[in-house]
Amino acid sequence: MATTRGKAPAPPTRASTRTTRATSQTTAPASTARTTRAATKTAPSGGAAQTTTSRKPLVNRDNTTEAKAPVARKAATKVPTARAKPVSVPVDNDREPIKAFLRLRPHIHVDGPTTAPYLETLTDTSVQMSDPNRDGALTENNRPRFRPSTAAPTSIYTFSHVFAASTLQAEFFTKTTLPLVRGLLDGENGLLFAYGVTNSGKTFTMQGGTTEGSAGILPRTLDVIFNSIDGLQSKSRYRPVRLHGVELGDGPGTYTRGPSLDNLSSEEPVLAQVLAEHLETSDASTTDIDPTVLSVDRNHEYSIWLSYAEVYNEKIYDLLADVSETDKPTAAQGLLLTRKALPIRPSPPSDSPDGLNGKYVSGLKQAKVESAAEAKNLVKLGQLHRRVFGTLANSQSSRSHGMVTIKLLKKHRGERDEPSAYHTARLTLVDLAGSERTKHTQTTGDRLKEAGNINKSLMVLGQCMEVMRSNQRRVAQSLAGPKHERSDTRDIKKFLAVVPFRHSKLTEILMDYFVGDGRVVMIVNVNPYDTGFDENSHVMKFAALAKEVHTLAPVQRAPPSPTKMSQNVPSGIPVPQRARIGSVAPIPHSRKVTISTGGQGGRKFSQTQVEVLEEDEDEDQSEDEDDNDEPLNPLVEALFDELENMRLQLFDAEMRCAIIEADTREEVMQEMEHRIHNMEKMFARRLMNEVEQNEMKMDAKIDMLHRSGLFGKTPGKARRVVEDLEDEEDIKMSIIAEGSEDESLYPQSSTDVQSSRSNTASPLAGKGKRIKNKKQPPRASEIRMRVPSGPEHSFLPSEDDTATETDSRRDSDEDDDGGDEDDEDDDEDEDEETEMEESEDSETSDAEWQPNSGKEASRSAKSAGPSSRSTGSFVAKSEADFFTVPPSPVFAKDAKTQSMRAKQGLTQRASGKMYALAEDLEKMALSEDAEAPASATSKGKRRFTRGTAGSRSSRAKLSLEAPEEWDEAGADDSTIIVPAKQSQASKKKR
Numbered sequence: 001m002a003t004t005r006g007k008a009p010a011p012p013t014r015a016s017t018r019t020t021r022a023t024s025q026t027t028a029p030a031s032t033a034r035t036t037r038a039a040t041k042t043a044p045s046g047g048a049a050q051t052t053t054s055r056k057p058l059v060n061r062d063n064t065t066e067a068k069a070p071v072a073r074k075a076a077t078k079v080p081t082a083r084a085k086p087v088s089v090p091v092d093n094d095r096e097p098i099k100a101f102l103r104l105r106p107h108i109h110v111d112g113p114t115t116a117p118y119l120e121t122l123t124d125t126s127v128q129m130s131d132p133n134r135d136g137a138l139t140e141n142n143r144p145r146f147r148p149s150t151a152a153p154t155s156i157y158t159f160s161h162v163f164a165a166s167t168l169q170a171e172f173f174t175k176t177t178l179p180l181v182r183g184l185l186d187g188e189n190g191l192l193f194a195y196g197v198t199n200s201g202k203t204f205t206m207q208g209g210t211t212e213g214s215a216g217i218l219p220r221t222l223d224v225i226f227n228s229i230d231g232l233q234s235k236s237r238y239r240p241v242r243l244h245g246v247e248l249g250d251g252p253g254t255y256t257r258g259p260s261l262d263n264l265s266s267e268e269p270v271l272a273q274v275l276a277e278h279l280e281t282s283d284a285s286t287t288d289i290d291p292t293v294l295s296v297d298r299n300h301e302y303s304i305w306l307s308y309a310e311v312y313n314e315k316i317y318d319l320l321a322d323v324s325e326t327d328k329p330t331a332a333q334g335l336l337l338t339r340k341a342l343p344i345r346p347s348p349p350s351d352s353p354d355g356l357n358g359k360y361v362s363g364l365k366q367a368k369v370e371s372a373a374e375a376k377n378l379v380k381l382g383q384l385h386r387r388v389f390g391t392l393a394n395s396q397s398s399r400s401h402g403m404v405t406i407k408l409l410k411k412h413r414g415e416r417d418e419p420s421a422y423h424t425a426r427l428t429l430v431d432l433a434g435s436e437r438t439k440h441t442q443t444t445g446d447r448l449k450e451a452g453n454i455n456k457s458l459m460v461l462g463q464c465m466e467v468m469r470s471n472q473r474r475v476a477q478s479l480a481g482p483k484h485e486r487s488d489t490r491d492i493k494k495f496l497a498v499v500p501f502r503h504s505k506l507t508e509i510l511m512d513y514f515v516g517d518g519r520v521v522m523i524v525n526v527n528p529y530d531t532g533f534d535e536n537s538h539v540m541k542f543a544a545l546a547k548e549v550h551t552l553a554p555v556q557r558a559p560p561s562p563t564k565m566s567q568n569v570p571s572g573i574p575v576p577q578r579a580r581i582g583s584v585a586p587i588p589h590s591r592k593v594t595i596s597t598g599g600q601g602g603r604k605f606s607q608t609q610v611e612v613l614e615e616d617e618d619e620d621q622s623e624d625e626d627d628n629d630e631p632l633n634p635l636v637e638a639l640f641d642e643l644e645n646m647r648l649q650l651f652d653a654e655m656r657c658a659i660i661e662a663d664t665r666e667e668v669m670q671e672m673e674h675r676i677h678n679m680e681k682m683f684a685r686r687l688m689n690e691v692e693q694n695e696m697k698m699d700a701k702i703d704m705l706h707r708s709g710l711f712g713k714t715p716g717k718a719r720r721v722v723e724d725l726e727d728e729e730d731i732k733m734s735i736i737a738e739g740s741e742d743e744s745l746y747p748q749s750s751t752d753v754q755s756s757r758s759n760t761a762s763p764l765a766g767k768g769k770r771i772k773n774k775k776q777p778p779r780a781s782e783i784r785m786r787v788p789s790g791p792e793h794s795f796l797p798s799e800d801d802t803a804t805e806t807d808s809r810r811d812s813d814e815d816d817d818g819g820d821e822d823d824e825d826d827d828e829d830e831d832e833e834t835e836m837e838e839s840e841d842s843e844t845s846d847a848e849w850q851p852n853s854g855k856e857a858s859r860s861a862k863s864a865g866p867s868s869r870s871t872g873s874f875v876a877k878s879e880a881d882f883f884t885v886p887p888s889p890v891f892a893k894d895a896k897t898q899s900m901r902a903k904q905g906l907t908q909r910a911s912g913k914m915y916a917l918a919e920d921l922e923k924m925a926l927s928e929d930a931e932a933p934a935s936a937t938s939k940g941k942r943r944f945t946r947g948t949a950g951s952r953s954s955r956a957k958l959s960l961e962a963p964e965e966w967d968e969a970g971a972d973d974s975t976i977i978v979p980a981k982q983s984q985a986s987k988k989k990r
């Protein structure tokens, strides 16, 4: 909880514990302690310490408790500490895990429609994360969701504390950062970094928003520091150097003030020109002031120094360095600005009171600030430089890791103004770049490289955590056993894995916090409304891992530089690219940046083109300083480099796979779309065909009605005529189906339909004539031929209709004829049918057809070609005799064609036989003409089906023989009526 001025709590911290201990151990007065420290400092590097301090387990570092504890008590016990270098750092409980705080981002209007968050808060310290695409989950359309993630669908994660989306900035700062600020004022190092995917709220957490009360961690930290040291600021000329060192400035005022926004236009005209609009803006970070005051030792004087660096593309740049135009030829338009990457160098152990080494950014500007406002302006200046140099210019998303380091120099007022009197502590606040995966963001080119480097540095950070955790577990296990079974700590250390800090610039800079005396706080930002479940589960796993890592591990040392390694690598082991860099001249990397300004609040919108030249760091210098490194096993180092190389290759391969996968998915999707489109077209065409056929039928009917002059007739008569016309239509359709024009029944396009329509004579051709002659038209059942079922034939009468009609016709025949002779005739008919069947059986194998001998024969189709001698009526014996057409629309046409051909063949054969039979009958009739007078009774009439018009003459003669005996159905061109006796006689003859 935040405290107000004068009531600041002072919890027992590591520093305070150590201080108390030092007080009790060394009974000497403060001046003695000072002498001791001075002696220690003047001892040669690595010399034996005169005083050793042993660390005690921490008492209680819970954030809440700490915030509530009285600072006054702490201040009262605070005395100048005797700096003593420990001989060895024992592996004991004087470690604490990295604190991991989870912050949930609220849903904001730019996120689009609200979806249910996939993160549910269970307790103050745990959350449950459930994949929205998990098995069984349904989409809005009730379809099972596709789950591309390899992460567990539901997981529970625990944190030091979980902050709900409604948490205010002030509350968040108090619980997470205030303890670190407390530690800084007490002389402790601290690191706080915000980790999360893009758009999860890292920058909001670190810098703050634009509304009142939304200032973030960084401005609040500066406020609290300056609130607390108010009136205690030092005017000394000493300044901090390297990681732990202090040295006298070149002259008064040289290093006391850093660049400022106030005099930017005179100091940095280039920048002022580019960022004129931005200089006027003020946000909450400058107007919001955190009133919290922490109690400090008022016997000390303090000075605050600030540096701001960014790690971009595995290079470190100073964001507070002066920006100047280059002498080199400028680009076509706009400015050409250069900036030089800064090298990382090992800090000499002599700088550190504890003999700790570490690495620092060589050449990073550290500016002295005397007020919170000045410090905030400097931070803002750094942000502007970040925009100028492009990492914030082309995107709203941070593409670099931003690091603000606040250094505190503290000296007891009673001590002489000399370097040894100063104690340094630092607090680094890091806004990490978004940890999104390139697979999902589809980045290419420079962006891909950026993303690769971001991911690499974060991956290495995770690896460092992993190795540290497993090392610490091994040590803990060995110490946990019975005393006699415990191994020597030195033996254990030999088997501990090397933490790969130097595999990325980010971890190389931060290494000191993990292995040295400092506390680490990690803030995990999550946007639970984001679709990136996969990325967020990686973040959560990282946090879970970090939470298990204890800082202050004693086993690490700074690894040598790659340049040095390359010289020691045995032949035969491939040396990765980075290890060979030292011998190659650095190639500056240039890129173009467009900075947009204005456009808001009525300001003029303008764009400035800036070409940025990024030069590599000076390798020679770093090589010189690397000589301070202790030599390590070159083989191990080479293997590490190889491992790193392979990791990079793996990462690269994964990236390519992701892109290929995305391309393939796209391709498959397009192919499917194409097919579906084709199918749609096909079905639409078939539908059109059906519609046109129906239209044809309707047209034909209307045509028939016109021809028959039905309009204006009485309804009863009209109905009868319409029935007749329908029969006629059926006949016509059957004939079309059966005949050589069968293709026209299945038109493939509207053009076909049109042509078939135009080629076909009116269905009423001849009908009018028959109506005039008062002859009954043939019925549909007489000449209908079964055709395969299907949508194209739906216009034909159903089979049931045919059967019904046939039955009724049979009934009427029976009614007409009646008597025994009828029975006899029927028997004979059956005999004939059998005969016909037998003859057909021998010739046809695939289908059996028989002439409709029991009923009237149909007339032959006039449209049939000369080769088609007959298209007589056939009725299938049973359902099984019908042609079966596969239901698939693809094969329907072929099947129909085959069916038609088969029918045609059968028809031709049957009509040939019948033709022969008819001729026989004709001959017989002629020969018996004299014996059988025209008085033949109707009972003796026989009907046969014949197919051609070739027997017209015989028909003419026969019809003359018994004109009054015509069947009700009426004779027509294709019907021969033969007296029964003649028929029997001829049959017997045969």
Ligand SMILES: Nc1ncnc2c1ncn2[C@@H]1O[C@H](COP(=O)(O)OP(=O)(O)OP(=O)(O)O)[C@@H](O)[C@H]1O
Residues within 6 Å of the ligand: 104, 105, 106, 108, 165, 196, 197, 198, 199, 200, 201, 202, 203, 204, 205, 209, 396, 397, 398, 432, 433, 434, 525
């Ligand atoms: N706690 C919060 N309350 C209100 N708004 C928030 C909060 N956290 C984030 N936002 C808003 O969400 C948006 C994205 O946040 P921010 O820019 O901080 O994300 P980021 O993680 O830093 O993204 P990047 O990594 O791309 O820089 C901003 O508009 C910010 O104002």
